[in-house]
Amino acid sequence: MTQKLIVLMVDGISADHYSRIRTQLPHLMQLEKRGFRIERLHAEQLGVSLAGRVSMLTGHTADQSGVYGNKTWDSDQQKFRYATPDDIRTPTMFSRAQAAGRKTACIGAGMIRPEDCDLMVPPNWVDGWAINRARDPEPAPADHPWQRVVDAPPTQQFLDQCAKYGLLTDYPAQMEGFYEPWMLMCDQIICDWVGAMAAAPLDESPDLIWAEFCIPDHVLHGTGTDSAWSDWTLIEADMAVGKIMQRLEDAGVADQWNIAVMGDHGFGPIETAIHLENIVPDIVYSGEGAVAVVHATPAEFAKIVEAVEPFGIEAGPQTMFPAEMRGELHLLIAPEKHSFEGLYGRDRTEPTGTPGAIATHGFRPGSSLDDRMCIMAGPSVPSGSAQTADANQVAPSLAKIMGIDADDFPAKSVF
Ligand SMILES: [Zn+2]
Structure with a gap:
């Protein structure tokens, strides 16, 4: 048994959303039928994209891995900035696989160090999202962790496989006014690359391929959790899974590959945006959805809690922060159907307003x-299901599928 594994992270596919429309997703249903489904895979404590990715990669909770949100407090720069792969403090599935002598390929996935990959294809969102969108006036230096990801060259094997299947070897350029179609096209191209690399002869193909399908998150934020648009993005993800499976079939290697498909977090509806800067003008915080990470001394935070209380906002636990940060990082939790949204240049002076993201x-x-949602299927996966599992059970389950030593993970495999 080759114990090869494809991980496809579908950004924002919640347990509820999948359950509601799974009959429209025949390829995922097919994996479910022969594999293992976790009906409700809990998210990392802050259910956001980068913390979710890191949790899947490490099998450690955020207080151990060091990545608790999309943004992290940078003590050198004294500000919140997007987390990078270098912020991860614990071994990842990539470093573990490499140490076990296995070949690894990151194909458009985030939070993976290029040094841990035999093949690194950067995510399409890195340029705009992780590097530039932080509104830094200066361009990122060449040794910036995300810049290293962007600059990693593709391998000859990748170029050869692309040529064999007639695929593009890079993302197409963005065109004004076509952002969503561009994102979807990138997702589909990523899945083409996954299929092409996995369809290489078994002694040459990677042992671990990690990829992402990102458009659902974007469309869910914009159109809500129960829109036909959001459903359609999951249907697109399902078609991409079918395309990967078909390439494996055609290459005669389908019975040698395991595949794991899961979200990084769920989604819920939002009716009101809270603008913390209009309640506490000098607050230093990172809005992470319906929770906010605040940088303050305990005395300052006590005053902040007093000021936000009338809006139904309350202080939350600090257990997701690394122990040494708990004196200065604090959590605020918004009331139901509220989220913390920055002003993003909008001319608003009220503490609350209509949200830019309705989910x-x-x-x-x-x-x-x-x-x-989470489904795993393949020759190393037993058929079955579990009602629930914790975020830190993902990595030990993936390690078990790959036959990589899983003894030192804090949590157990789901099977
Ligand atoms: Zn996400």
């Missing part, structure tokens, strides 16, 4: 809204 993730730690 979001990152709810009160433990909220069922952030539960996500």
Whole structure:
């Protein structure tokens, strides 16, 4: 048995959303039938994208891995900035696979160090999202962790496989006014690359391929959790899974590959945006959906809590922060159907307003809204199901599928 594994993270596919429309997703249903489904895979304590990715990669909770949100407090720069792969403090599935002598390929996935990959294809969102969108006036230096990801060259094997299947070897350029179609096209191209690399002869193909399908998150934020648009993005993800499976079939290697498909967090509806800067003018915070991470001394935070209380906002636990940060990082939790949204240049002076995103993730730690779907299938996966599992059970389950030593993970495999 080759114990090869494809991980496809579908950004924002919640447990509830999947359950509601799974009959429209025949390829995922097919995996479900022969594989293992976790009906409600809990999210990392802050159910946001980068913390969710890191949790899947490491099998450690955020206080151990060091990545608790999309943004992290940078003590050198004294500000919140987007987390990078270098912020991860614990071994990842990539470093573990490499140490075990296995070949690894990151194909458009985030939070993976290029040094841990035999093949690194950067995510299409890195340029705009992780590097530039932080509104830094200066361009990112070449040794910036995300810049290293962008600059990693593709391998000859990747170029050869693309040529064999007639695929593009890079993302197409963006065109004004076509952002969503561009994102979807990138997702589909990523899945083409996954299929092409996995269809290489078994002694040459990677042992671990990690990829992402990102458009659902974007469309969910914009159109809500029960829109036909959001359903359609999951249907697109399902078609991409079918395309990967078909390439494996055609290459005669389908019975040698395991595949794991899951979300990084869930989603829930939002009716009101809270603008913290209009309640506490000098507050230093990172809005992470319906939770906010605040940088303050305990005395300052006590005053902040007093000021936000009339809006139904309350202080939350600090258990997701690394122990040494708990004196200066604090959590605020928004009331139901509220999220923390920055002003993003909007001329607003009121403490609350209509939200730019009518759905979001990152709810009160433990909220069922952030539960996500998860299916694993293949020759190393028993058929069966589990009602629930914890975020830190993902990595040990993946390690077990790959036959990589899983003894030192804090949590157990789901099977
Ligand atoms: Zn996400």
